[in-house]
Amino acid sequence: MAAALALPGVVPAGAAAQSIPDEGRVELRYLDYRDWQSGADRMRVKSPSFHVMKPFAGTWIAEGGLVYDGMSGASPRFHNTLSGASGEGVRDYRTAGDVKLTRYFDRYAVGVGAAVSSERDYLSRAVSVDFRWWTDDRNTTLAFGFAGSSDRIDPVNEVVVGRKRHTLDFLVGVTQAVNANAILQSNLTVSRGHGYYDDPYKSLDTRPDHRRVVAWLTRWNQSIPAADATLRLAFRVLRDSFGSTSFMTEAQWVQTLPAGFTVTPGLRYLTQSAADFYRDPPFPTGFRPGEPYSADTRLSAFGAFTPSLKIAKSFERGWTADLRVDFHRQRGSWRLGGDGSPGVEPFSARWIQGGVSKSF
């Protein structure tokens, strides 16, 4: 049997979980995001993005991407605070790009990448290295990743100038083909940073200058041939040194339909506890000079549901198109195993994204 497996092409290429992609791919995407909260203005983001991936010289993969976010309206992050930004709402943009080069060897692959993200008041630069090693049967892959980023914050209200933040991220993960119909991935990431974490646009916002986030993400993809479908599950436990702990679970059902269509309904649920220094409205309850303090609702305790629906179709000659809608709602009372932050109004967001890609 082993001798037969040495014959070229008798084993499907996809069977090699770590096979080198033999086709390039280019993708264009457009995101339309908006959110709302009673008593706050809407925030809207329109964001085109682009990604291209191309194998070359047999064992190399080059990829790169660009994204532009055009934001308008006020963000709920200004909720109940004395905003220092312009009074008539925010109009801002972000541009970001990244490149990555990966080299495949017989039993392992090494990638190096760089990313930059630029806003009027924020510049982030990051470099990363990742290493993947797989067993002979390619059923098990171990991944190690390391990234460092250096950020510079120059808020337009000039409450501070040129403040820095440095972050180091580590990842260790394993991907395992469990059986002919299931594949499992479990990643542990640790992010350690120090520097300026305050929100300069929120009065009194004062956060610790060190942060450590540990996240454990486990995903399980289960093929269900009898239904011509795939069930995708994800669970994540996350602990933030700011004091917040969250648990996330997500399920998607990818249903194959005739004529190249797939329909994917999904549901995501997240529950998080509040950061230690988060204080519920009314502002500025609980503020004590010299101690960490934030009224940022993202740091409050809440539960959030996000149902989503995606429709995709593949066409001839490597073309695909898809459309996805997500509807997100946060409520204090949806928090699991404890009360949410009572002073926060329910928050809603919806985003629609459409993409076109072509393999070449």
Added chain:
Amino acid sequence: MRPVASLALLLAVATLASCAWAPPRPWEKGELAKPAMQFDADRLESRIQEHVYQSKEAASGGYGVGGGGCGCN
């Protein structure tokens, strides 16, 4: 959360994995090759999802390293 919850999750995953444990041989990987079974297909889509949640929730992580930060956080 809780060491208890983490342990429960670990046990659940381990149980699930062990009762289905039969790593496929090379000729049994047809199903695993489907696009829907990949973790890293649809790069831009997953990046957008992560980015949106990153700006809505207290913290993010787990999916990878090296994307670069942004002022939304």
Added chain:
Amino acid sequence: MRLHRYEFRAMASSHEIVLGAGDALHAARTAEAMIADVQRIEAKYSRFRHGSLVSRINRAAGAAAVSMDAETAALLDYADTCHRASGGRFDITSGALSELWEFRRDPPRVPGADEIARALALVGWPSVERDHRSVRLPRAGMRIDLGGIGKEYAADRAAAIGIDGGIAHGCVNLGGDVRVWGGRPDGGPWRIGIRDPDGGRDPIATLDRFDGAVATSGDYERGFVVDGVRYGHVIDATDGRPVMHWRSVSVAAPLCVVAGSGATVAMLLGHDAPAWLAAQGCDWIGVDTSGAIHPRERRP
């Protein structure tokens, strides 16, 4: 989800590809790629094609080494494995023997010992000079024949192309060498019938498989009868004579190339075949020269 069926001829037999797919165009394009690869393998390895690599190697016997690519080297490595597994009975250089026994004499007669000895002089896989890049047959008139491997290899490759092409359910039948994957779209296994060596219309047995391969080796396609004894075309390279124990052996294995070579080796091993097949862990069905079906529990 529908079954799309494509029939075509190559390698001097008729072939069939059945694909379960929702999109007829997707199925047709994938089938085209699969058929193209089968035709490519035939063009490269058929000993009946003047321009094939195998013909070039055979024409250069006794003369120069012929350079070959990695695919050919891998096939020869596999042939070497089969040669060793069968104690030298399976030999891709036994072409001179096949020709001797397949030659239609009128009236039919069994070749004499001198004729067999002359043919045996042109047989001998261990004497073939090869490395990863080239192969040379040492004696003029020596030849190789990838029958028993090539068609099965083509079936496995066609299946891999179908799977990689996103076809969830498929069945490839290259002249009786069958490879299936994903079960049938209705959720059932592919039902693979085993042909009756006596030419009866009904299969003698059925093997159900979701994934895997079934191949049959038998002497009922070619052969002759003298004095009530049937002489087939599966020749033992160690003594130069057709094997007499089995009329056909069908073997199930994950890959068609394993099933095919396993069936041929089983034919050659004669009464030792059941033990050998059991050791390989293969499901199998054999019909002996008396017409009895083995293993016993298979008997209808």
